[in-house]
Amino acid sequence: MKFKILGSVGVEAHGHFHSIRGGHQRVLLAVLLVNGGRLIPAEELYGELWGEQPPVTVENALQAHVSRLRRTLQALGPGAPVLLTRSTGYSLEFAAGDLDMNVFRRGVGRARALMARDAKAAAALLDQSLGLWRGAALQDVTGGLLCQSVAVQLAEEHLAATEDKLWLDFEREVPSAIGELKRMSVVHPWRERVTEMLMLALYRCGRQAEAIETYHAARARMIAELGTEPSPQLRERFLDILNQVPACPGAGRSAPAPQPA
Structure with missing residues (x-):
């Protein structure tokens, strides 16, 4: 049972x-x-x-x-x-x-x-x-x-866990993950990890301008609706992409293990 x-x-x-x-x-x-x-x-x-x-x-x-x-x-x-x-x-x-x-x-x-x-x-x-x-x-x-x-x-x-799965999909097949990452960024606009993965996916596909625009759109939304700037980590990822760092670090850090209720 x-x-x-x-x-x-x-x-x-x-x-x-x-x-x-x-x-x-x-x-x-x-x-x-x-x-x-x-x-x-x-x-x-x-x-x-x-x-x-x-x-x-x-x-x-x-x-x-x-x-x-x-x-x-x-x-x-x-x-x-x-x-x-x-x-x-x-x-x-x-x-x-x-x-x-x-x-x-x-x-x-x-x-x-x-x-x-x-x-x-x-x-x-x-x-x-x-x-x-x-x-x-x-x-x-x-x-x-x-x-x-x-x-x-x-x-x-x-x-x-969904973010972890998206990261693994993104690492194996970058182009196929972009659509799902875009959907997730709309449904969960305050999840910086999703924004970071989307930026990286676009950048690695040669779409640097879209990656930069993704950051600016997320930043503008945070300032307008939350009154806060993106995290240092997301800003660092933006600078990596802006400066065309050849191998941007990943966003695949796992969330802390959940504690029992």
Whole structure:
């Protein structure tokens, strides 16, 4: 039995994806999963499920949702994880490798360790890891601060991994990467790493003027909308291109390894 949160929240059993009916059950399962089997105090679950307006009989309501979720998981067949009830809270016992979030993070970590010495293997691992995503993380969960913060963190990790994959594609086939880099620069205009890669890709294809214009457009946008100048690193890359440095340094620095939520 595998658990999915990189998209809608659900369970994969016997090769089929099963969504979790009921908003409170989905939130409950999501919170139990992102906590990695640790005990969650009932008071924290109150906030995740009901925010600042819990029902009058909140303890009984939580127990009812726990019972429903336990039955839902058991109905999916053998191998259901144990949903434990303790005096102070609840926990879900499952193997770390059964949650797509953990598989994604492990795959990206392995890919980054390989980038410098085996770009082809690293690219394959990133492809596999990014392929686990079925949409925005926790997309059908409207929980409290924990679910929201995990969703934001995972979105950043997905974008950083996508940038790593783009860098590897760019290193192997510069011209074919330009179109995707341009698209990414429009969707994520404040990602300086994307801007830097696009500048390098254009420069290495002999399109120095476009690379310079890419920098000026990004700088003008930052000044107008953020009131700030580009980073020293991006300015340095601009000067390399402006001065026609034969072998511009790369933008392939990997993002720091993500920390568990």
